[in-house]
Amino acid sequence: MNLNRGRMLTSMPGPSVIPDRVLSAMHTSMPNIYEGALLETSMSILDELPSIVRTSGHAFMAISNGHGAWEMALTNTLSRGDTVLVLESGRFAVGWCEQAKVLGAQVEVLNAPERGPIDPDAVEERLRADKNHTINAILAVQVDTASGVWNDIAAISRAIKAAGHPALFMADCIASIGCVEYLMDEWDVDVTVGGSQKGLMVPPGLGMVWANDRAMAAHKRADMRTPYWDWTARMSKEGHYKRYCGTSPVQHIYAMRAALDMIAEEGLEAIWQRHEVFANAVRSAIEAWSAPGGLEFNILDPAHRSNSTTTVLSGSIDAPRLCDICENQAGLILGVGLGILADSSFRIGHMGHMNPPMLLGTLATVEAALQAMDAPMGASGAAAAASVIADALKA
Numbered sequence: 097m098n099l100n101r102g103r104m105l106t107s108m109p110g111p112s113v114i115p116d117r118v119l120s121a122m123h124t125s126m127p128n129i130y131e132g133a134l135l136e137t138s139m140s141i142l143d144e145l146p147s148i149v150r151t152s153g154h155a156f157m158a159i160s161n162g163h164g165a166w167e168m169a170l171t172n173t174l175s176r177g178d179t180v181l182v183l184e185s186g187r188f189a190v191g192w193c194e195q196a197k198v199l200g201a202q203v204e205v206l207n208a209p210e211r212g213p214i215d216p217d218a219v220e221e222r223l224r225a226d227k228n229h230t231i232n233a234i235l236a237v238q239v240d241t242a243s244g245v246w247n248d249i250a251a252i253s254r255a256i257k258a259a260g261h262p263a264l265f266m267a268d269c270i271a272s273i274g275c276v277e278y279l280m281d282e283w284d285v286d287v288t289v290g291g292s293q294k295g296l297m298v299p300p301g302l303g304m305v306w307a308n309d310r311a312m313a314a315h316k317r318a319d320m321r322t323p324y325w326d327w328t329a330r331m332s333k334e335g336h337y338k339r340y341c342g343t344s345p346v347q348h349i350y351a352m353r354a355a356l357d358m359i360a361e362e363g364l365e366a367i368w369q370r371h372e373v374f375a376n377a378v379r380s381a382i383e384a385w386s387a388p389g390g391l392e393f394n395i396l397d398p399a400h401r402s403n404s405t406t407t408v409l410s411g412s413i414d415a416p417r418l419c420d421i422c423e424n425q426a427g428l429i430l431g432v433g434l435g436i437l438a439d440s441s442f443r444i445g446h447m448g449h450m451n452p453p454m455l456l457g458t459l460a461t462v463e464a465a466l467q468a469m470d471a472p473m474g475a476s477g478a479a480a481a482a483s484v485i486a487d488a489l490k491a
C-alpha cells in the first residue's frame with residue numbers, strides 16, 4: 097500500500113534538509129552584484145567562516161560542490177610531480193586522490209584496516225620511512241560518508257608531528273563541518289575542505305577551503321594553480337567579483353548568511369552535542385534491531401562511528417528494496433549503499449537541521465519497512481532510540 101503523501105523527509109547523509117529560514121532567505125530578487133548589501137553579506141560570511149572550523153587562517157568560497165573544493169585545495173598548494181599520501185578509510189579520499197593524480201601529482205594510498213579508521217601509528221611509521229621527505233601532502237577525510245567512519249584528525253596530526261614530517265596536512269570535513277567537533281588550528285591542520293550541503297544546511301553549490309600560513313606559503317610555490325580556483329586572485333583587492341571568479345552565487349550567499357546565523361544562535365558546541373545525541377539514538381536503534389542474518393554496523397569500533405552518518409550492513413536483508421519501500425511507499429529518503437557496499441548496506445544521515453520527530457520518524461519508518469519485509473529483527477529500534485532521546489530531554 098502507498099502511504100506516501102505529505103512532505104518527503106530526506107535522511108540521506110547529504111544533501112540534508114534545508115531549514116525554511118534558509119529557503120526563505122534565498123527567495124529574493126536579483127540585487128546589484130557589484131556594490132551594496134550583497135557584498136556586505138558576502139564579506140560577512142568570508143569573515144565568519146574561519147570560526148566555523150576554529151582557525152585564524154583564511155577562508156575561500158567558490159561556486160562548486162565538494163569535488164570543486166577538493167580541486168581548489170590541491171591546485172592552490174601543490175605542483176606537478178609532487179607526492180601525495182592518501183589515507184583511505186572508505187571511498188572519498190580515493191576520489192580526492194584520483195583528482196590529484198589527474199592534476200599531475202604522484203599518489204600513494206595507505207589503506208585503513210577494513211571496517212575501521214585510519215591508524216595513526218601506521219601513518220607515523222610510513223612517514224618515518226620517508227627519510228628524504230619526498231611526500232608533500234597528506235590527505236584524509238574526517239568522516240567518510242560511504243563507510244560511516246570517523247577518523248581522529250587530531251591523532252593523525254600528532255602522528256605526523258611525531259614523525260617530524262613537514263608535509264602539508266589536508267582534511268576533508270565535507271560530511272562533518274557543523275556536525276562534529278573540528279579544531280583546525282589546535283589540531284595543526286593546514287588545509288580544510290568543506291561543502292555547503294550537509295551540516296551547513298545550505299543547498300549544494302558552495303565549496304569552501306580554509307588555509308593556514310603554511311598552506312599560504314605552499315600556495316606561493318604551487319604550479320597547479322588555475323584561474324578559476326586561484327586564491328591570490330580570489331583575495332584580490334580589485335573587486336568583490338573576483339572573490340567568486342565571476343558572478344557571485346547570489347541566492348547561496350543569502351542562504352549561507354541565514355545558516356551561519358542559525359549556527360551562531362545555537363552555538364557550535366551545542367550543535368556537536370545535539371549530533372552526538374542523535375547518533376547515539378541511531379546506534380541504539382541498530383543495536384536493538386540487530387539479529388542473526390540482520391542488520392549490523394559497518395564500522396566495528398564504536399568509538400569510530402560518525403556522529404553525522406551511520407552505515408548499516410544489511411546482512412540477508414535486501415538493502416535497495418528497503419530503501420525503495422521507505423522512499424516510494426513511505427516518503428523517507430535514505431542513503432543507498434555506495435561503492436562495494438552498494439547492495440549490502442544503507443545509510444542513515446543524522447546531520448544538520450534535525451530534531452527528534454525527524455530522527456524518530458526516520459527510525460520508526462525504517463522499522464516499519466523492515467517489518468513489512470519480514471526481515472530478521474531483534475527488538476524495537478524506534479523504542480530504544482526514544483529512550484536515548486528521553487534521557488537527553490531530561491538532562
Ligand SMILES: Cc1ncc(COP(=O)(O)O)c(C=O)c1O
Binds near residue numbers: 110162164188237240
Ligand atoms: C566526505 C565527502 N567528501 C567529498 C564529497 C564530495 O562532495 P560533492 O558530492 O559535493 O562533490 C562528499 C559527498 O558526499 C563527501 O561526503
